[in-house]
Amino acid sequence: TGICPCMKHSTYRSQLDFQINVCVQADKQQQSKDSVYFRDGVRRIDFILSYIDDKDGEKKQDRRKEFEANLQKIGLELETEDKSESEDGRTYFLKIHVPWEVLATYADVLKIKVPFKANDIPDKKDVPLSWLCTPYRLPEHVMQPEPDYFTATFDKSKIDFFLIEDKETFFPPSTRSRIVYYILSRCSYSKEDKDKKGIKRLLNNGTYVAAFPLHDCRYWTKSIDANCESERYALYKYWARFSSFYKEQPLNLVRKYYGEKIGIYFAWLGFYTEMLSYAAVVGLLCFIYGLATFDENVWSKEICNETIGGQIIMCPLCDKKCGYWKLSTTCSSSWQSYLFDNTATLFFAIFMGIWVTLFLEFWKRRQARLEYEWDLVDMEEEQQQMQLRPEYEIKCTHRRLNQVTQEMEPYLPLTSKCARSVLSGATVLFWISLIFACIIAVIVYRLAVFAAFAGIMKDSPTNNMDLIGNLITPQFATSVTASCLNFIIIMVLNFLYEHVAIKITDMEVPRTHVEYENKLTVKMFLFQFVNYYSSCFYVAFFKGKFVGYPGDYSYMFGKWRNEECEPGGCLIELTTQLVIVMVGKQVWGNIQEALVPWLRNWWVSRSARSHPESLYSRWEQDHDLQSFSQLGLFYEYLEMVIQFGFITLFVASFPLAPLLALMNNILEVRVDAWKFTTQFRRPVAAKAHSIGVWDEILNMIAVFSVVTNAFIVAFTSDMIPRLVYKYAYHLDTESTMEGYINNSLSVFNISEIPEKNRPEDGENPDWYRDYRYPPGHEKQYTYTMQFWHIFAAKFAFIIIMEHVVFVVKFFVAWLIPDVPSDVEARTKRERYLIQEYLHNYELEKLKIQLSQNQNGPSIECLHKGRVGLID
Secondary structure: OOOOHHHHOHHHOOOOHHHHHHHHHHHHHHOOOOOOEOOOOOOEOOEEEEEEOOOOOHHHHHHHHHHHHHHHHHOOEEEEEOHHHOOOOOEEEEEEEOOHHHHHHHHHHOOOEEEEEEOOOOOOOOOOOHHHHHHHOOOHHHHOOOOOEEEEEOOHHHHHHOOOOOHHHHOOHHHHHHHHHHHHOOOEOOOOOOOOEOHHHHHHOOOOOEEEOOOOOOOOOOOOOOOOOOHHHHHHHHHHOHHHOOOOOOHHHHHHHHOHHHHHHHHHHHHHHHHHHHHHHHHHHHHHHHHHOHHHOHHHHHHHOOOOHHHOEEOOOOOOOOOOEEHHHHHHHHHHHHOOOOHHHHHHHHHHHHHHHHHHHHHHHHHHHHHHHOOOOOHHHHHHHHOEOHHHHHHOOEEEEOOOOOOEEEEOOHHHHHHHHHHHHHHHHHHHHHHHHHHHHHHHHHHHHHHHHHHHOOOOOHHHOOOEOOOEOHHHHHHHHHHHHHHHHHHHHHHHHHHHHHHHHHHHOOOEHHHHHHHHHHHHHHHHHHHHHHHHHHHHHOOOOOOEEOOEEOEEOOOEEOOOOOOOOHHHHHHHHHHHHHHHHHHHHHHHHHHHHHHHHHHHOOOHHHOOHHHOOHHHHHHOOEOOOOOHHHHHHHHHHHHHHHHHHOHHHOOOHHHHHHHHHHHHHHHHHHHHHHHEOOOOOOOOOOOOOHHHHHHHHHHHHHHHHHHHHHHHOOHHHHHHHHHHHOOOOOOOOOOHHHHHEEEEOHHHOOOOOOOOOOOOOEEEEOOEOOOOOOOOOOEOHHHHHHHHHHHHHHHHHHHHHHHHHHHHHHHOOOOOHHHHHHHHHHHHHHHHHHHHHHHHHHHHHHHHHHHOOOHHHHHHHHHHHHO
């Protein structure tokens, strides 16, 4: 292979520098280093460890020496690339290969499923008009990179039972890297303390710089090695480029290359995006309905009419500094509000309650199919029983007998577990309380800033009261600045809490990786739920609801008058708040996900780009990429679930939200694919049979969304008051909306406003929005009967809507089976075949033993020989 002998003798390097350099240059000329094989060109590199040999790193050298010696004892084969071979002249690369015996042993331990028979169940016939989908299809070799087999759990003692053609390629690279990482996570690196083990701790203390499996080639070109699969190139060509945004995803290839856990994420994201297209179409139709019926908006015409709205003088929006204003100044915001506050809004709120049920039920069916196709049906038990977290094994010094396996295993005492859980829960509650404190601070800011802006304009004419520089209203300026402040607070709190959540989850010492992620997910989502949605909940359900009336306003902390809705109503402000937070989060998320990793990689690899490809080794190329953290998928799920909450919890205020989410997700799928394929090191393959605890969170949001949308339609929009007026209080025989504006306003005598709160004298009488008796009435300023009728109608609407939607939801959930019938049949067929084939296999073994018994050695000798062969 052209390897210089002097490279094997580090003790002579100081004397033979010249010879080494000559040998290295000759070796680089003879062999390309853009390879996934050892120097012999036969053994595949299954994992890479990199480290820097520090001058004062004797402890690190001892740890590495012991760790690598233990790896070799296990059976792994190692090969080191000297630092003189690396780009920076400082980094060593340790290449790891797993021979067949080790693979077979740990495949048995991890209960990995492997093929034993070709699938003999015929596929369903072609769907009619399937040719219409041809433009969206990918080549068959990309969609189905492997033949379809029946699979069974690997058993080292029954190797000839499985379909093994080539031992070197029987286990795919993703499975091989998973086995290596399992070994690395449990290998000791200290002679004195055997509890000191695991590659994660060695990475944390700087003994190793990085640990990762290799990509199989460069993403923009195939590997020059014919034995290399070049799956990364196929993924980039058919999946990661934005020009393929309308194509289906090669999920089987994603699963083969990255593992089931990442495959499940992209399957869910693709299915969610597909279902969003239906909600986006219906939402767009509702918006078009609002445009089409624009001229039927009678109440907005009355507001804009100078003889009606132009003659109505409204009460000041704040004390002392605010002046009187004409209702006609809200003309434009009233028209804007109608686009989202019309009868189609009610229909869309009910539709989304049913849509979210269909989405979750059809996803269960899709997930069940993937579980079968990707051999994940019995995966949960395997995960819980076999894959304890190394940190759990290290920190739990107590041992007890497992009643199932009858083996001693580590455990955390109940008292310790309870104490850790209480401390963790108290920490989460403290941070959530901090969010509420920030919300109150933002509300106070809004009240103070609005009064300040209003004070600037108190000398303006009445019809021009709201204008600052003829462009910005005080409501608009307050809303924008408060939203920016709120967004900054959200980002800062997210950044700080993220580290706290990880620390307290580590403190709880979860038993398995699944349990760890579930605990962290619950903590992070509770915080993010309050953090992102609190401003929308405030606008939807609190702002303008506890204002009081002129002369008896309600005050926060006895100082600031409670905030009223914008002249156009609270619904349009809720829409504005939703768009700002939702779109701002998506834009910021895409910048973080795509631009930041690209800039980091560009900076790290800037010097290596000028070198020939043959000198820029495969391990160095991947080393220069960003590391994909163990919680990488967690943040991807969190981003999408928060978006799911925006488009379901508050969709009654903004029917175009699913359309915005759809456009974002079409981009998100390709950005994530591009990021995985080009910007990150290849992650260690991991199994997952579902999206985990996120499924429960989505169901919780789905139920909660029915309630929030019912309350938005009833209390935030003007739909119920308009319907009550139209059918109960309109004086003419024909039910119309004429006169609604006058009916929805109440009169107040401005002379009764306290002197300390009264602005300069204005026109009289003074109007405000409420249903109260006028001055001079025996019940002046108390609620009219119409108010109580509307209040009763709102609650009746909430009860009826919730019951109708929940009945339909539960009926649909009952009607749609969670597992498709063909998947159920295939699963039963596979289990039957496993039993039948194992029975026949053991029977043939027994026949061979009996025949050898009659003509050969004794049973006892044969048995001993077979045991020795198996071992």
